[in-house]
Amino acid sequence: MSLYFDAVAILNAPSSGGSFKSRIYSARNLRASPAQIYALVTEAAKWDTVLTEVIDKSGILALERKLSPLLALLLVHDHLLAKKGIAAPATHTLRQTVERHKVRLHAEFTKARVRRGCATVEQFKATILREKRLADGTSHFIYPRWVRINNIRTTLEEQLNTTFKSYRRVESLAELAPDDELETRKPEPRLFIDPHIPDLVAVPFGADFTSSSAYKNGEIILQDKASCFPAYLLLGDRGPKDAWEGDLVDGCAAPGNKTTHLASLIAKQYKETTKSGPKIFSMDASTMRSKTLQKMVGLAGADSVTVLQGQDFLALDPEDERFENVTGLLLDPSCSGSGIIGRDDVPHFTLPTAGAPKAPKSHGKKRKRNETADEPEGEQSKATMGTPQAAPTDENDIPDGTIDPERLSKLASIQARIVEHALSFPNATHVTYSTCSIHLIENEGVVARILSTRVAQERGWRLLRRDEQPDGLRRWKKRGVREEQPAEGETGPSGTVDLSDEALEACIRSWQGDAEGLGGFFVAGFIRDPDHATPAVSVKKDHKSHQQPEEHDTSEDDQEVSDWDGFSD
Numbered sequence: 181m182s183l184y185f186d187a188v189a190i191l192n193a194p195s196s197g198g199s200f201k202s203r204i205y206s207a208r209n210l211r212a213s214p215a216q217i218y219a220l221v222t223e224a225a226k227w228d229t230v231l232t233e234v235i236d237k238s239g240i241l242a243l244e245r246k247l248s249p250l251l252a253l254l255l256v257h258d259h260l261l262a263k264k265g266i267a268a269p270a271t272h273t274l275r276q277t278v279e280r281h282k283v284r285l286h287a288e289f290t291k292a293r294v295r296r297g298c299a300t301v302e303q304f305k306a307t308i309l310r311e312k313r314l315a316d317g318t319s320h321f322i323y324p325r326w327v328r329i330n331n332i333r334t335t336l337e338e339q340l341n342t343t344f345k346s347y348r349r350v351e352s353l354a355e356l357a358p359d360d361e362l363e364t365r366k367p368e369p370r371l372f373i374d375p376h377i378p379d380l381v382a383v384p385f386g387a388d389f390t391s392s393s394a395y396k397n398g399e400i401i402l403q404d405k406a407s408c409f410p411a412y413l414l415l416g417d418r419g420p421k422d423a424w425e426g427d428l429v430d431g432c433a434a435p436g437n438k439t440t441h442l443a444s445l446i447a448k449q450y451k452e453t454t455k456s457g458p459k460i461f462s463m464d465a466s467t468m469r470s471k472t473l474q475k476m477v478g479l480a481g482a483d484s485v486t487v488l489q490g491q492d493f494l495a496l497d498p499e500d501e502r503f504e505n506v507t508g509l510l511l512d513p514s515c516s517g518s519g520i521i522g523r524d525d526v527p528h529f530t531l532p533t534a535g536a537p538k539a540p541k542s543h544g545k546k547r548k549r550n551e552t553a554d555e556p557e558g559e560q561s562k563a564t565m566g567t568p569q570a571a572p573t574d575e576n577d578i579p580d581g582t583i584d585p586e587r588l589s590k591l592a593s594i595q596a597r598i599v600e601h602a603l604s605f606p607n608a609t610h611v612t613y614s615t616c617s618i619h620l621i622e623n624e625g626v627v628a629r630i631l632s633t634r635v636a637q638e639r640g641w642r643l644l645r646r647d648e649q650p651d652g653l654r655r656w657k658k659r660g661v662r663e664e665q666p667a668e669g670e671t672g673p674s675g676t677v678d679l680s681d682e683a684l685e686a687c688i689r690s691w692q693g694d695a696e697g698l699g700g701f702f703v704a705g706f707i708r709d710p711d712h713a714t715p716a717v718s719v720k721k722d723h724k725s726h727q728q729p730e731e732h733d734t735s736e737d738d739q740e741v742s743d744w745d746g747f748s749d
């Protein structure tokens with residue numbers, strides 16, 4: 181029974197940031213397993229309108245005062261739809277509270293199915309999912325599920341012959357979107373091999389790999405395409421003959437998607453060589469997130485990675501002899517997360533009406549009103565309707581939706597400090613900086629700021645030009661922008677940045693809602709010409725608002741916005 185109480189508690193708890201899944205996995209005091217809670221909530225959310233209809237029409241809330249609307253919805257879901265019914269002993273009071281109405285509940289469920297003209301429960305599910313998509317306006321575009329192949333444990337070819345054996349290869353992302361016909365029957369597994377990022381594939385949204393052995397063994401990693409840009413930009417299209425030399429640092433690494441991607445790229449480059457590859461130092465300032473990082477690194481079999489748990493990158497001494505061979509650094513610091521898809525991925529429920537007056541005759545004993553003790557306070561009787569949206573880029577942070585200019589400017593200062601620190605590693609030649617923000621101030625604004633720092637100028641750092649980028653990214657068309665303006669009638673950050681066209685071409689962007697099926701993302705690469713011989717990408721004067729130097733704040737601010745996202749789901 182703890183499963184249902186835990187699920188109610190999680191749904192009612194105020195958001196502490198992070199994806200819904202990570203909130204479950206990081207919650208303390210749960211008695212049920214996080215996987216079970218997640219499965220229950222996401223499945224029940226798909227059925228909420230029907231379950232609400234069934235509960236309201238059966239009138240059980242007026243009869244069973246112990247049941248809050250949300251608790252009832254979850255229990256009735258399992259009673260009607262879970263293979264094993266309600267997860268509690270048959271004698272448990274709450275289970276009996278629902279099961280004594282089983283005839284009425286089943287009758288109402290059947291009526292709801294027949295009303296929609298569905299012959300089977302499977303058809304019924306497809307129909308209500310379509311109803312939901314039409315209602316929440318997401319029917320026109322469904323984000324795919326991106327799957328990265330982990331070269332440490334497997335190869336693309338091997339996965340095509342095993343995990344994806346039954347998948348039909350399609351030639352465009354659009355062919356992954358469900359069409360009406362497919363929605364009414366079991367969707368055919370389809371697979372799209374990404375043309376930009378090596379060893380990345382897309383499958384239709386909703387494909388679930390969590391129970392596949394490839395996922396459990398770390399052979400495949402669920403990682404959004406844009407999140408794969410930084411490691412690929414840093415390590416490029418090298419092969420065994422020109423494999424990356426020198427150690428690597430991932431300075432803001434948890435939960436570890438980009439770190440494990442670095443390790444995968446290195447493994448591929450060194451696969452046919454006898455040499456041992458570089459070391460990867462991977463760290464995160466948050467001790468809790470570092471544990472997830474360590475777990476992901478272990479699952480991916482990334483033995484080349486040394487995790488420095490709870491390590492603030494800014495406190496790392498670049499002169500430390502452990503880092504004397506570091507040539508490449510990847511920096512993906514905390515950001516506003518404004519580019520994340522499914523900003524609010526917590527499933528919302530349309531709930532039954534508490535104590536609906538249409539109650540049939542009571543056959544239970546009388547109960548006091550305040551016996552609905554099992555419900556944490558604050559539940560609303562009507563929540564907004566919506567399905568769980570496309571999963572966010574899992575490693576990143578879910579923002580709370582507010583755009584506070586002061587907060588953005590603070591973030592930008594910390595981001596700039598972090599990249600500036602990276603440029604000071606004595607033997608570093610390549611650095612990438614990325615965010616999942618769409619705001620100019622956190623992206624091109626930081627780039628401009630970095631290029632005008634003393635360390636960049638003294639050590640000959642410049643932007644990695646588009647023509648120097650790995651093939652897949654060179655072909656990527658979305659590039660840096662010079663200006664940000666809020667949409668008409670809306671408020672939001674605005675500004676311009678004085679970067680040359682060439683510098684903007686060097687910056688890589690993606691935007692939510694575009695046909696590429698990605699969230700908003702930004703990445704730029706910096707390269708160092710130790711001899712200053714190569715002409716640098718020209719930088720014009722940065723816009724004032726993005727240039728004021730600011731002292732690094734305690735990492736508290738950073739943590740506040742950054743914290744938590746968690747696992748690939």
Ligand SMILES: C[S@@+](CC[C@H](N)C(=O)[O-])C[C@H]1O[C@@H](n2cnc3c(N)ncnc32)[C@H](O)[C@@H]1O
Binds near residue numbers: 436491494735
């Ligand atoms: C966007 S997330 C990183 C996601 C990660 N790169 C991945 O792909 O899985 C930003 C992370 O930076 C960490 N962080 C922020 N400031 C840091 C600092 N000064 N030193 C180390 N880690 C930091 C946060 O705790 C957070 O886990």
